[in-house]
Amino acid sequence: MSGSTMQAAELFSAQYFQDPYPSFAWLRENSPVHEFTFPVGDVRMWCVTRYEDVRAVLADPRFSPESATWGNEAFRQAGLVTGAGSVLEAAVTVVDPPAHTRLRRLAMQAFTPRRITRWRETVVRRVDETLRACAAREQFDVMGDFAGPVSAAVMGEILGLTIERHQDLVDALEQAFPSDAALMDRVPEGFARICAYAEELVRAKRGRPAADLTSALVTAEEEGDRLSEDELTAMVAAMIMAGSDTVRAFVGNAVLALLDHPAQRQLLVSRPDLTPCAVEELLRFDGALSTALFRIATTDVELHGTPIPAGSPVIAALLSANRDPAQFSDPDRLDLTRSPNRHLGLGHGLHNCLGAALARVEAEVALPALFRRFPDLTLALPREEVRYIENWAMRRIVRLPVHRGGAR
């Protein structure tokens, strides 16, 4: 077996999901534009792992996320087109300009500095409530009792979600982002349920606008242009999907990184001025999205001498780019003072994270608050037993039980 074939088996293997970094290091060195077979539908794909290539692919219009238009037959047949058959096929996340430019501009109208300041207050309140509940117990699960409730409560309040249907939405999200490739066939139903929920919410807010993001999207207007009913549904569904699980996953990864690095954790607690810089480093060190959404080559492309035929899916490995020694000195070291830090944890190019301001606020509030409240927080399971879900795009810890120690 050639070295390259050997690694192909390791990308998206059970071992890879638990620790993808050794595979990425090997790929960056030996096969930077790596052809392999995706585990779902046996589709031929290419994975780029070097910082400069990941950045280039995300900024190059020859690589489009509009997979419904550009994806080859094998890709479509495998059911890998995001939101196929639903309004999500035309969501901001997956369309090319000029449709993307228009949707993004209208959405950005809702992300005003004033609103972001108000969201910080929401986050502070929700984090505080959640930590109070955690303090009532000797042991709690960072994922299930902290990261999960904080991200869901913040997104729920900001979008103006209705509480009665909350569990239904959580279940639909689990279905849309399965923790195991064997559950891929349930994904379209998960997407459909989220869209139905978003549609209902948009209807409710149109009738009774409030001070939430959904209402702001309903009324967003630029030069007489507004989002249509389907576009609104897709936008709200995209926010629900892009904005809750990512935050949950990121907070979990960041907490573990800080538990693993006591001196850095101490720095976070003792130097509040460092918080924004610390969050950037945590996003670099172990972000929530292993890869960007699929990009499709819209034409025959050659990268480092490797031909990629038109219609082929390309995976941009964000976590790998963020550990590339050609870009970051000593990349496997967590250094909360690292600067400059042009990481790709929130993406790059036209489709970079639309909710980046909110994501940063959530992490900037939640992480120092947790470690300030529980200065003696320790893992309540052996380190090697921390497990990650087996999802190709999301890097999320399953459970992270901790002893809280004394609380402040």
Ligand code: HEM
């Ligand atoms: C720590 C949490 C988060 C992480 C790590 C994250 C990461 C990312 C990344 C890497 C992308 C680019 C994907 C690509 O190019 O294929 C992206 C896009 C996006 N994110 Fe986030 N995100 C986070 C939180 C949020 C939140 C809170 C929201 C909503 C309020 C949000 C909404 C979006 C949307 C709508 C897009 C698509 C933008 C476009 O295509 O123009 N994200 N995010």
